[in-house]
Amino acid sequence: xxxxxxxxxxxxxxxxxxxxxxxxxxxxxxxxxxxxxxxxxxxxxxxxxxxxxxxxxxxxxxxxxxxxxxxxxxxxxxxxxxxxxxxxxxxxxxxxxxxxxxxxxxxxxxxxxxxxxxxxxxxxxxxxxxxxxxxxxxxxxxxxxxxxxxxxxxxxxxxxxxxxxxxxxxxxxxxxxxxxxxxxxxxxxxxxxxxxxxxxxxxxxxxxxxxxxxxxxxxxxxxxxxxxxxxxxxxxx
Numbered sequence: 592x593x594x595x596x597x598x599x600x601x602x603x604x605x606x607x608x609x610x611x612x613x614x615x616x617x618x619x620x621x622x623x624x625x626x627x628x629x630x631x632x633x634x635x636x637x638x639x640x641x642x643x644x645x646x647x648x649x650x651x652x653x654x655x656x657x658x659x660x661x662x663x664x665x666x667x668x669x670x671x672x673x674x675x676x677x678x679x680x681x682x683x684x685x686x687x688x689x690x691x692x693x694x695x696x697x698x699x700x701x702x703x704x705x706x707x708x709x710x711x712x713x714x715x716x717x718x719x720x721x722x723x724x725x726x727x728x729x730x731x732x733x734x735x736x737x738x739x740x741x742x743x744x745x746x747x748x749x750x751x752x753x754x755x756x757x758x759x760x761x762x763x764x765x766x767x768x769x770x771x772x773x774x775x776x777x778x779x780x781x782x783x784x785x786x787x788x789x790x791x792x793x794x795x796x797x798x799x800x801x802x803x804x805x806x807x808x809x810x811x812x813x814x815x816x817x818x819x820x821x822x823x824x825x826x827x828x
Contacts, residue, residue: 592816594620595633597663597679599654604640604676608796612637615799615809616816625657630666635716635815638663640677640732640794650693650735651681660686672716672815673788677733680780680790689783689790690748691740697773701734705805706771708756708779708793709763715786718755720814726763727756727807729793731771736792738774738781745776756780756791 594612598605605622612620623630630636643654654660660682667673667688675683683689696702710718710725721727740748748754756779760769770777772792780791795808 592618592634593632594618595623595630595636596620597625597636597638597659598622599625599643599657601642601645602639602678603642604678604794604796607794608637608639608676611796611799611809611812615806616812618816623659625654625659627659628662630659630662633666633671635672636663636666636674637796638673638675638679638682639796640679643678643682646678646735650678651683651685654678654682655685664688667783667788670785670787672818674717674811674815675788675790676794676796677736677792680792681735683788683790688788689781690744690753691738691781693735693792694737694739695735696733696737696771701732702736702771703730703732704771705730706779706793707759707761707763707769708791709759709765711754711757712752714752715755715782715789716815716818717789717811718814719818721810724763726759726761727810728798728805729795729808730797730804731793733772733792736772736774738778738792740775748781749776751784753781753784754778755782755789756793
C-alpha cells in the first residue's frame with residue numbers, strides 16, 4: 592500500500608510517521624505538502640501530529656483551511672482509510688471529518704508520558720487486526736488533548752460504535768487517574784460513522800519498535816494493511 596503523510600508548515604510528527612511506515616511496516620510512503628490538491632494516488636492517508644502553523648489561534652484551526660484538506664475530505668467521502676494522530680486528530684475535528692473537539696488539557700499543562708488505551712471496537716481499517724478489550728501502551732505528547740462532545744453526541748458515539756480507544760489503567764479499568772487530559776468518558780480516539788476516518792491523541796507512529804520504547808503502536812498501523820488492500824482493490828476496479 593502507498594501511504595501519503597500530509598505535512599503542514601510547522602508539522603513535526605510527519606517524519607516520525609514516515610519512518611514508522613517505511614521501517615516498521617516496510618511499505619512505501621511519501622510526504623505530501625499542504626498545497627497538494629490531488630491525493631488519489633495514495634491508498635491511505637496519515638495526518639500527523641505536531642503544531643501545524645505553530646498552533647496559532649488553536650491547534651488545527653488554520654490547517655483545516657489548507658488546500659490539501661479539500662482533497663482529504665474527498666478521499667474520506669470515497670471511503671479511503673485516513674488516520675489523524677494528535678494534531679492530525681485536532682485537524683480532522685476542525686474540518687468536521689470527525690465529531691467533537693479537542694480542548695486544553697484539564698490540568699492546563701502539557702503532558703508527555705506513556706499511557707494505556709483499550710481497544711473499544713475493531714470495525715475500522717486501523718483496528719481490524721485488534722481485539723475489543725485489548726490494551727496498548729502508547730506515548731502521548733500534547734497540551735490540547737481533552738476530547739469533548741456534549742451528552743447527546745456522546746450517546747450517539749457510544750451507540751454507533753464510534754469510540755475506538757479509551758484511556759485505561761494497566762489492568763484495563765476506566766478510571767479518572769488513567770485519563771491524562773480530562774477527556775469525556777476517557778475517550779482517546781474516535782471514528783466517523785462509516786469507520787474509515789479515525790483520530791486519536793496517542794502516537795502509534797512513535798511506538799513501532801522496542802528500541803524506541805515500545806512497538807504496540809505498530810499494531811494500529813499494520814491493521815490497515817489487511818482491510819486496506821480490499822479497499823484499494825475496490826477503488827481500482
